[in-house]
Amino acid sequence: MNRLRRLVHFFGGPAGFAGGCIAGLLLLSSIFAPLVAPYDPLAVNILDKLLEPDETHWMGTDQSGRDVLSRVIWGSRASLAVAGFAVVIGVTFGVAIGLFATWVRGGWLEQAIMRVLEAVSSIPLLIWAIALVGIFGVRDVQWGPLTISSELKLMVLLGLLYIPTLARLTYISALAEVASNYVAARRLQGVGELRILFSDVLPNCLSPVIVQATLMLAIGIIVEAAVSFVGLGVQPPTPSWGNMLSNGRNYLISGEWWLSVFPGAAISLTVVAFNLLGDGLRDRFDPRHSTTMGYAT
Amino acid sequence: MASLFLRRLGFSVFSLLVVSLLLFMLTRSIPESPARIVLGDEATKTQIADFDRQHGLDRPIVVQYAVWLERLVLKGDLGRSFTTGLYMNEQIADTFPVTMELVIVAFVLASIVSVFLGTLSAFYRDSLVDYFARLLAVLGVSIPGFWLALVLILAFAVERDWFPPGGFVPLSAGLGPHLLSIALPCFCLSVFYLAVITRMTRASLLEVLNQDYMRTARASGLGRGRILMYAMRNALLPVVTIAGVSFGHMFGWALIIEQIFNIGGMSRALLTAINQRDYYMVQTVVMVFTIVFVLANLAADMINGWLNPRLAAAAA
Numbered sequence: 042m043n044r045l046r047r048l049v050h051f052f053g054g055p056a057g058f059a060g061g062c063i064a065g066l067l068l069l070s071s072i073f074a075p076l077v078a079p080y081d082p083l084a085v086n087i088l089d090k091l092l093e094p095d096e097t098h099w100m101g102t103d104q105s106g107r108d109v110l111s112r113v114i115w116g117s118r119a120s121l122a123v124a125g126f127a128v129v130i131g132v133t134f135g136v137a138i139g140l141f142a143t144w145v146r147g148g149w150l151e152q153a154i155m156r157v158l159e160a161v162s163s164i165p166l167l168i169w170a171i172a173l174v175g176i177f178g179v180r181d182v183q184w185g186p187l188t189i190s191s192e193l194k195l196m197v198l199l200g201l202l203y204i205p206t207l208a209r210l211t212y213i214s215a216l217a218e219v220a221s222n223y224v225a226a227r228r229l230q231g232v233g234e235l236r237i238l239f240s241d242v243l244p245n246c247l248s249p250v251i252v253q254a255t256l257m258l259a260i261g262i263i264v265e266a267a268v269s270f271v272g273l274g275v276q277p278p279t280p281s282w283g284n285m286l287s288n289g290r291n292y293l294i295s296g297e298w299w300l301s302v303f304p305g306a307a308i309s310l311t312v313v314a315f316n317l318l319g320d321g322l323r324d325r326f327d328p329r330h331s332t333t334m335g336y337a338t
Numbered sequence: 339m340a341s342l343f344l345r346r347l348g349f350s351v352f353s354l355l356v357v358s359l360l361l362f363m364l365t366r367s368i369p370e371s372p373a374r375i376v377l378g379d380e381a382t383k384t385q386i387a388d389f390d391r392q393h394g395l396d397r398p399i400v401v402q403y404a405v406w407l408e409r410l411v412l413k414g415d416l417g418r419s420f421t422t423g424l425y426m427n428e429q430i431a432d433t434f435p436v437t438m439e440l441v442i443v444a445f446v447l448a449s450i451v452s453v454f455l456g457t458l459s460a461f462y463r464d465s466l467v468d469y470f471a472r473l474l475a476v477l478g479v480s481i482p483g484f485w486l487a488l489v490l491i492l493a494f495a496v497e498r499d500w501f502p503p504g505g506f507v508p509l510s511a512g513l514g515p516h517l518l519s520i521a522l523p524c525f526c527l528s529v530f531y532l533a534v535i536t537r538m539t540r541a542s543l544l545e546v547l548n549q550d551y552m553r554t555a556r557a558s559g560l561g562r563g564r565i566l567m568y569a570m571r572n573a574l575l576p577v578v579t580i581a582g583v584s585f586g587h588m589f590g591w592a593l594i595i596e597q598i599f600n601i602g603g604m605s606r607a608l609l610t611a612i613n614q615r616d617y618y619m620v621q622t623v624v625m626v627f628t629i630v631f632v633l634a635n636l637a638a639d640m641i642n643g644w645l646n647p648r649l650a651a652a653a654a
Contacts, residue, residue: 156352157356159349159353160349160352160353160355160356160357161353161356161357161360163350163353163354163357163628163631163632163635164357164628164631165586165587165589165590165627165628165631166587166590167587167590167591167593167594168589168590168593168623168624168627168628169624171590171593171608171612172608172612172620172621172623172624173364175608175609175611175612175620176364176365176368176612176617176620177368263482266482266484267482267484267591267594270484270594270597271593271594271597271605271609273612286484286485286488289488290488290598293488293491293492293496294496294503296496298492301485301488301492302488302489302492305482305485305488305489306485308482308485309480309481309482309485312479312480312482313476313480316476316479316480
């Protein structure tokens with residue numbers, strides 16, 4: 042019981058814990074999609090097309106007779122992969138740039154980096170994501186031995202668009218750490234500046250970055266769905282929540298509601314989960330913020 | 339105030355320069371040359387070289403950028419698409435007002451309702467209104483607008499015919515039909531930001547109400563209305579900032595919402611351009627959106643400077 046309470050506390054309260062649990066379950070079901078999904082998500086069966094939800098097909102079937110539940114489960118792979126890898130790219134480069142700017146602080150280079158980052162932060166994310174994927178095309182591109190799919194393009198672009206926010210966040214917290222007494226003490230011990238940055242400063246400024254990254258997962262899922270919805274992200278027949286919604290839209294007027302309602306519900310559930318988790322982690326690991334949010338929740 | 343304005347304006351111009359240069363380099367780095375798209379695969383090398391010379395594409399990127407910028411700033415001329423030959427000013431003039439109207443109506447709706455709801459929620463903390471506002475705030479940020487749009491079309495346009503399922507009726511066809519045609523799109527567009535701003539208003543107002551000077555104000559017997567007025571002036575600062583950012587972001591979501599409701603705004607211009615591989619039109623649309631985004635942030639900063647003179651003093 043005590044252990045459970047500690048676990049709930051780790052996630053910053055019951056809401057954060059619930060978010061963490063749902064996010065964990067979604068992640069597991071997407072990893073083990075072949076085992077969890079009752080049918081093959083690509084298996085076409087014209088005889089069973091557009092069946093209403095019943096006990097054999099819990100979420101019904103689509104216009105080709107494919108099982109919607111199985112497609113929703115497999116579709117989570119595309120959504121979570123795009124959102125997840127974009128965040129990994131954003132965090133890796135964002136933290137590196139933020140630390141680099143701290144390292145060269147006090148010079149023109151620091152000023153230049155920070156001004157450019159601020160300027161690039163004025164990019165509206167969704168429009169740029171749609172336009173850039175559009176510019177670079179949805180077809181697979183052969184680049185040497187590598188095949189670049191539209192999912193990969195979306196991941197990289199989204200990751201690049203995340204970098205400015207994360208770099209500024211790292212820089213602001215790192216700058217506060219560098220000015221603190223324990224860093225001065227480390228310097229007196231004769232520890233090199235780079236070593237201090239990586240072994241002392243970095244671990245101490247990671248918590249706001251992790252919180253921001255969790256919230257960015259939620260944004261990434263919505264952006265992936267939106268980009269796929271306008272036909273520029275994950276390409277059919279590979280299921281993704283966005284392209285399933287886009288397809289379901291054509292059957293809305295004729296009354297086949299289950300084609301669009303279930304993928305949309307999956308997006309909402311995932312976004313709720315990551316938002317709750319992010320808010321919980323913020324209360325727990327970003328105490329300065331939690332004091333102001335304390336009135337709010 | 340003037341100093342704050344000049345400073346923010348300078349930074350906005352700098353942002354736009356950096357971002358437009360980035361965008362320009364990206365559109366010029368696509369693997370297909372516009373000459374290939376227009377002339378087809380059979381075009382000879384000389385034909386392509388001629389095309390590039392005619393359109394100035396053989397010059398270095400920096401020179402191309404300078405020419406583009408000079409025309410835009412001095413003449414307000416966005417240029418002509420290489421691929422379709424259409425004047426981009428006309429295309430933007432046809433589609434931009436539609437998107438702008440949707441966004442402004444949605445923005446006004448979201449701002450008024452959310453500031454009202456957030457204020458009630460903070461003033462009557464832990465009351466029914468407060469629970470309702472908090473529930474709305476969580477739901478609103480989690481339900482994607484495009485899904486909400488589909489559900490609302492199903493409920494109010496397919497099952498009942500209260501609203502048209504899509505399409506845009508211009509104002510010239512009558513006020514009633516016009517409002518009905520934009521009601522659902524504007525609602526879907528506003529829900530997310532309504533939630534965000536409600537949450538921010540509530541949190542910010544609660545923080546201000548807990549300050550010492552507010553306790554002093556209450557202790558000295560000021561009425562509720564007076565207290566609210568003083569508190570709002572301070573509490574609105576982060577709300578205005580968030581609202582400014584929201585206004586810019588709404589244009590992004592407007593693209594998706596327009597698609598669903600089949601409204602011929604900027605989204606049609608952008609997606610048509612993408613399908614026709616008209617990269618210069620794509621670049622123009624994105625640039626227009628980015629300018630709106632930067633201007634909205636600038637406006638938010640100005641309103642904050644006016645609400646709180648200390649900010650303006652700090653910039654002087």
